[in-house]
Amino acid sequence: MELTSGPPWRAGAESLAAHRQRLGGLPSTAGPALIAELDESRLLGRGGAGFLTGRKWRAVAERANGGAMVLVNGAEGEPLSAKDRSLLTARPHLVIDGALLAARAVAAQDVLFYVGRDHHAALLALRRALAERPTDTAERVRVIEAPARYVAGEETAAVHFVTAGDARPLATPPRPFERGIGGRPTLVQNVETLARAALVARGRHGDTGLVTLSGAVHRSGVQEIAFESTLGEVVAATGAGVPSPAQAVLLGGYFGAWVAPDDVWALPLDPHSLRARGLAFGCGVVHLLAADACGVEATSRIMARLASESARQCGPCLFGLSAIAAASHRLATRAPEASDLERLHRWSGQLSGRGACKHPDGAVGLLRSALDLFAPDFAAHQRRRCVGAVAELGVA
């Protein structure tokens, strides 16, 4: 049983009646048994961190004392990801079921849906779906529109926004599972994870994941993949192969990594196989860089975006990412300063773990993978040349 089972997603939101007819009503399993089922399924979180879901629910349940809260995270600030909004638009009742089950498991009365304010179709589908539910459900639930910022989906930023209207991450500890909204233990869980939990509770969980394909593919968009599928198989499924061979694959998100296609084309796209190779599934972003594109330019654009999305609370992130973006841009436009490439190498080793959240870590992780994979391109750009397929004479 998969998230894409049932009517096609492009047909719009599945109604409550159709949802119940297809999948049955909300399971009546008690909280501890729900957590045990999640443990056995080994369901991993799908927001990006890939944490064991059962363990996360237990951590909140143990601290709950009746005052816990559930925050359903549909902020999806990652530019290359569309899976969460697509899922909410097509299967809002699965997500609502998952949220209610989570609330039961952690003995939470209040459930908050935190959905990106630009995700209009998802917000509409969610609100309509909640209106189909009985009043006692609707009374426990609030829909909050998340700011359209990259870090707004970080769990402490989400908590901070709900508590104080400020979507900037907080220093940790404490993490939300200990002290979150209004100081209460808060389960912050991604919408896809909750939808899958709702299937696990019905004994209907398969080994699949949602990915968002983009870049040099015939048809970009959200796909559900079996985890045993390889990247090559997933890309082939979008059409008759790729328009031209990709020179690089961005895996995970802007906080992920560039990898060589040869290294991953035959690799199963599941979190465990990727982790064994030092890669991360992240939030399921798979972006192919065309053979005739420039890896330095593509990386420079990502660095600029990540720098602009800094919450600007911590010096190393604010100044470090800004400096990285500036040097990347100079390199990309082949007008670098003499030590720009050397600076990128130095700064990429200096920023991890030095912000309140993992934003700088994600940025330098991406940068380090770029400096590695596109080493010849960066070296050429430092000499004011480009060795991309569209090779040109350098400008003196």
Next chain:
Amino acid sequence: MGRTLAIDRIRCDGHGLCAELVPERITLDDWGFPIIAGGAVPIELLDNVRRAVDACPVLALRLRAEAGALVSRSATAPRPGA
């Protein structure tokens, strides 16, 4: 029991007094923000580290027991979440 030096990265404004007081453990990056050596603070440096905790103008430093429990924080620092 060992002590570790923890920093609130949001409070830190890069004043740099900590690096002056404990250069053996703290250096400054290109923008004046502290890079703090990890692990337990050597006993012979504990006095200077405590001075750094007290001297930080924005109360960003904390001394923790190795298991993570708080040992010392400037008394006027507001509690997190308050």
